[in-house]
Amino acid sequence: MYCLSDKQIDYIINDISTRGVEMEALQQNLLDHICCIVEQNLEVDGDFESFYQKTIKTFYKDALWEIEEETLLLLTFKNYYKMKKTMIISGLFSAITMTAGLIFKFMHWPGASPMILMGVASLGLIFLPLMSVLKTKEKQNKNDKLIIVFGAVFGVLISFAVLFKIFHWPGANIMGLISVAIMLLVFTPLYYFTGIRNPENKTNTIMITILLVMGCGLFLTLINFRPGFTIVKASEKINQHLEECYNYATQQNSLIFNKTIIDTLTNKKNNIELNKKCNELCNAIEVIKLNVLQLTEQNIATVITYSELTMPDNYDIPTNILFGENATAKPQLQALKTNLNNFNTFILENFKQNSAILINLSDITNTDSGLPETWEKSNYYHMPLVCILRNLTQLQLEVRLIESNCMR
Amino acid sequence: MNYSSELIKGTLKTIVLKLLADNKKMYGYEITQTVKEQTLDKILITEGALYPTLHSLEADGLVTTEIEFIGKRVRKYYRLSPQGKIKTKEKVSELADFMNTMKFLLNIKTKTV
Structure with missing residues (x-):
C-alpha cells in the first residue's frame, strides 16, 4: 500500500482547486477519493505524479469542474x-x-x-x-x-x-x-x-x-419621449407673446415715467420709488428665469430663446432648483414672495388703488385634491420649464401693469 | 459488460440509499468499491455521478454526514437520516415495481416481434 505524504496531499488539493472545483466539501470528497485510489492501487515505489494524472483524467469527460457544475445543478434543481x-x-x-x-x-x-x-x-x-x-x-x-x-x-x-x-x-x-x-x-x-x-x-x-x-x-x-410638437410650438408662441407684452409694457411705463418726472403736478417722489421697486422686482424675476433655464438646459444663455429650448417639458430639474424637502420653497423663491408682498404693501400705502389690482399671493385650491395650496407650490411645483417661465413672465407683466396704473 | 451511464444515472440514488441502509455509514470511495464488487464490475459508479448525488441527498435531508480526520485530509461518512430510511423503502419498492413492469413490457414486445 502506497503511503501519501503531506506534500503530495497538498499537491492534490491544489490541483483540484486549479482545475476549477471551488466547493470546499466537494474538494474534500474528491481528495479523499483520489487518496484512496492511490493508496490502494499504486505500488510502494510507484511514480505518484504520473499515476495521479492518469487517475484524475478518469473522473471527467472534458474538465473536472463538470462535477461541481453537476452538483450545483442537482442542488438548484431541488x-x-x-x-x-x-x-x-x-x-x-x-x-x-x-x-x-x-x-x-x-x-x-x-x-x-x-x-x-x-x-x-x-x-x-x-x-x-x-x-x-x-x-x-x-x-x-x-x-x-x-x-x-x-x-x-x-x-x-x-x-x-x-x-x-x-x-x-x-x-x-x-x-x-x-x-x-x-x-x-x-x-x-x-x-x-x-x-x-x-x-x-x-x-x-x-x-x-x-x-x-x-x-x-x-x-x-x-x-412620448418628447412632448407633442404642437404643444411645444403652442407654448413657444404663448411665451414669446407674453414676453413681447411685458417688453411693451416696460417701454410704455418708461415713457410715462419720464413724462411724470418733468410734470410738476405729479407726486415725483412716489413715482421714482415706484419705478425703482418695479425695476428691481422685474430684474429679480428675470434672474430666477435665467437661473432655472440655465440649470435645466445646462447652458449659459443670458437671453431666453423660446424656440431653442431642448427640455421644455422637464419638471424634475426646475422643481429641484426651486423647492427643497417636503415641497417647501427654497430661499430664492421665498425671497421673491416676500418682495412681492412688500411691493403690494407699498402700493396700498402710497397709491390710492383698489386692492384687486395687487398681485394675488394667497393660497389656491388644487383642482385635483380640492385642498388649498401655497402660491409658490401652485405656480411652480412640478411644473414643466415652459410653464415656469410663462408664470414668471406673467408676474413681470403684472408688476408693470400695476406700475402703469399707479403712474396715471 | 458495463451498463450505460443513462441507466445508472436513473437508479443511482436508489443504489446509494440502499447501500447506506445495509452498511450504516460509508464514504464515497467505499461506495464505488462496494458496488463494483457486488455487481462483479458490471456497475461502475463514476466520481462525476456519485458526488453530485451525495450532495443532493444531503441537501434533501435524506443523509447525514460525519467527518473523520485522516492525517491532513478529511473523510466524510454518509449515513441515512430517519427520513432517508423511509425514502429508501419507497425508492427500492418503486424500482422493483418498475423492473417488473419493464420485464413485462419488454417480454410482450419480444413476443410480438
Whole structure:
C-alpha cells in the first residue's frame, strides 16, 4: 500500500482547486477519493505524479469542474418546482393587479396606484427573473441562453420605465431608451442571427424580428419621449407673446415715467420709488428665469430663446432648483414672495388703488385634491420649464401693469 | 459488460440509499468499491455521478454526514437520516415495481416481434 505524504496531499488539493472545483466539501470528497485510489492501487515505489494524472483524467469527460457544475445543478434543481410555482403565481398576481389597477385608474377610483405598483414590481422583480433562470436552464445552446437573459433584462427595464412614466418619477425616459436600445441593438440581432441559421425557423424568425422592430417603433411613438410638437410650438408662441407684452409694457411705463418726472403736478417722489421697486422686482424675476433655464438646459444663455429650448417639458430639474424637502420653497423663491408682498404693501400705502389690482399671493385650491395650496407650490411645483417661465413672465407683466396704473 | 451511464444515472440514488441502509455509514470511495464488487464490475459508479448525488441527498435531508480526520485530509461518512430510511423503502419498492413492469413490457414486445 502506497503511503501519501503531506506534500503530495497538498499537491492534490491544489490541483483540484486549479482545475476549477471551488466547493470546499466537494474538494474534500474528491481528495479523499483520489487518496484512496492511490493508496490502494499504486505500488510502494510507484511514480505518484504520473499515476495521479492518469487517475484524475478518469473522473471527467472534458474538465473536472463538470462535477461541481453537476452538483450545483442537482442542488438548484431541488428548487425547480418551487421556483416554477412561484413564477406562475407571481405572473398571475401581476396580470390581475395590473389589469385591475389600470381599470381603477381609468375610472379614477382610489387604490389604482398601489395596484399598478405591485403588479409591475411582481412582474419585474419576481416573474421575469425567475422565468429567465428557469428557461436558461432548459436551453443548452449559449446563444439561446443569452437571448433569454437579454429578453428578461429588456422586460424588467421596460416594465419599470412604464411604471416610472405613469408615476412621473425621474429616470423613466432613460430607462425606456436603454431598454429599447437593448431590444433593438442586442436582443433582435442575436435572435435573428441565431434563428435564421435553422431552416425550420427561418420564416418565423424573420416574421418575429419584423414584429419586434415594429413594436419598438410603436412603443417609442406611444411613450412620448418628447412632448407633442404642437404643444411645444403652442407654448413657444404663448411665451414669446407674453414676453413681447411685458417688453411693451416696460417701454410704455418708461415713457410715462419720464413724462411724470418733468410734470410738476405729479407726486415725483412716489413715482421714482415706484419705478425703482418695479425695476428691481422685474430684474429679480428675470434672474430666477435665467437661473432655472440655465440649470435645466445646462447652458449659459443670458437671453431666453423660446424656440431653442431642448427640455421644455422637464419638471424634475426646475422643481429641484426651486423647492427643497417636503415641497417647501427654497430661499430664492421665498425671497421673491416676500418682495412681492412688500411691493403690494407699498402700493396700498402710497397709491390710492383698489386692492384687486395687487398681485394675488394667497393660497389656491388644487383642482385635483380640492385642498388649498401655497402660491409658490401652485405656480411652480412640478411644473414643466415652459410653464415656469410663462408664470414668471406673467408676474413681470403684472408688476408693470400695476406700475402703469399707479403712474396715471 | 458495463451498463450505460443513462441507466445508472436513473437508479443511482436508489443504489446509494440502499447501500447506506445495509452498511450504516460509508464514504464515497467505499461506495464505488462496494458496488463494483457486488455487481462483479458490471456497475461502475463514476466520481462525476456519485458526488453530485451525495450532495443532493444531503441537501434533501435524506443523509447525514460525519467527518473523520485522516492525517491532513478529511473523510466524510454518509449515513441515512430517519427520513432517508423511509425514502429508501419507497425508492427500492418503486424500482422493483418498475423492473417488473419493464420485464413485462419488454417480454410482450419480444413476443410480438
